Amino acid sequence: MTKQTVTLLISCPDQRGLVAKFANFIYANGGNIIHADQHTDFEAGLFLTRIEWQLKGFNLPKDVINPAFNAIAQPLNAKWELHFSDTLPRIAIWVSRQDHCLFDLIWRHRAKEFHGEIPLIMSNHPDLQPIVEQFGIDYHYLPITKDNKQEQEAKQLELLHEYKIDLVVLAKYMQIVSADFIEKFPQIINIHHSFLPAFIGANPYHRAFERGVKIIGATAHYATADLDAGPIIEQDVVRVSHRDEVNDLIRKGKDLERIVLARAVRLHLQNRVLVYGNRTVVFE
Numbered sequence: 001m002t003k004q005t006v007t008l009l010i011s012c013p014d015q016r017g018l019v020a021k022f023a024n025f026i027y028a029n030g031g032n033i034i035h036a037d038q039h040t041d042f043e044a045g046l047f048l049t050r051i052e053w054q055l056k057g058f059n060l061p062k063d064v065i066n067p068a069f070n071a072i073a074q075p076l077n078a079k080w081e082l083h084f085s086d087t088l089p090r091i092a093i094w095v096s097r098q099d100h101c102l103f104d105l106i107w108r109h110r111a112k113e114f115h116g117e118i119p120l121i122m123s124n125h126p127d128l129q130p131i132v133e134q135f136g137i138d139y140h141y142l143p144i145t146k147d148n149k150q151e152q153e154a155k156q157l158e159l160l161h162e163y164k165i166d167l168v169v170l171a172k173y174m175q176i177v178s179a180d181f182i183e184k185f186p187q188i189i190n191i192h193h194s195f196l197p198a199f200i201g202a203n204p205y206h207r208a209f210e211r212g213v214k215i216i217g218a219t220a221h222y223a224t225a226d227l228d229a230g231p232i233i234e235q236d237v238v239r240v241s242h243r244d245e246v247n248d249l250i251r252k253g254k255d256l257e258r259i260v261l262a263r264a265v266r267l268h269l270q271n272r273v274l275v276y277g278n279r280t281v282v283f284e
Contacts (some may be wrong), residue, residue, distance in 0.1 A: 220264030
């Protein structure tokens with residue numbers, strides 16, 4: 001879309017008249033709604049919605065929209081996010097030695113599939129630096145051990161602030177991010193094979209092969225203090241058979257990881273994911 005838009009993501013206790021209140025705020029200020037979606041979680045008693053409208057013709061200046069909407073949202077005990085389409089989110093990709101998700105994200109970014117910038121890549125290994133630098137992206141190698149983890153995470157935070165990063169993508173970053181780090185920088189998307197928790201630990205594809213599974217998958221989720229238990233953004237599966245060897249499972253699993261992570265990053269950058277509790281609503 002070439003025209004500038006504004007997107008509101010809102011969650012609040014469910015009650016009558018919410019759609020009218022939010023729509024009227026936009027209409028009363030000259031806005032033209034181009035997308036609107038909603039969901040009610042009756043068990044949680046929550047109303048969740050995504051509303052996108054054109055900035056052209058809207059009577060309120062950009063810096064006034066947030067405080068103006070606050071006057072409506074605060075009495076409703078609402079939580080909300082306001083996003084402008086002309087603001088490009090800045091992404092940092094974290095990797096270890098595996099390159100399949102990293103290269104897929106870079107390729108999709110260069111193909112303009114993502115609404116964002118990738119100015120920074122960080123790794124606990126130097127292996128991918130020569131290749132990454134060919135794309136003109138800064139690469140920072142920060143080796144991590146149990147003895148220097150806290151010190152290195154402090155450096156990682158410094159780099160995120162220096163590069164003004166909005167989102168971290170763990171593209172097969174084979175390190176546990178501490179709860180303290182996540183508390184300071186919660187916008188983190190992770191990808192992993194969906195054998196967890198059934199096949200916890202090393203060599204999951206080998207263990208799945210030994211078990212004779214018929215489906216393998218991948219899951220993209222937001223990172224939380226609970227390892228691999230954050231709100232899920234995207235998942236997918238593919239069938240396998242008795243004819244597939246371990247290498248076949250690994251190959252198919254890598255394909256899924258690429259696709260699922262790309263979908264999750266795209267949905268996040270399009271402001272289509274609304275987190276509540278440990279769940280998400282994805283407005284596609």
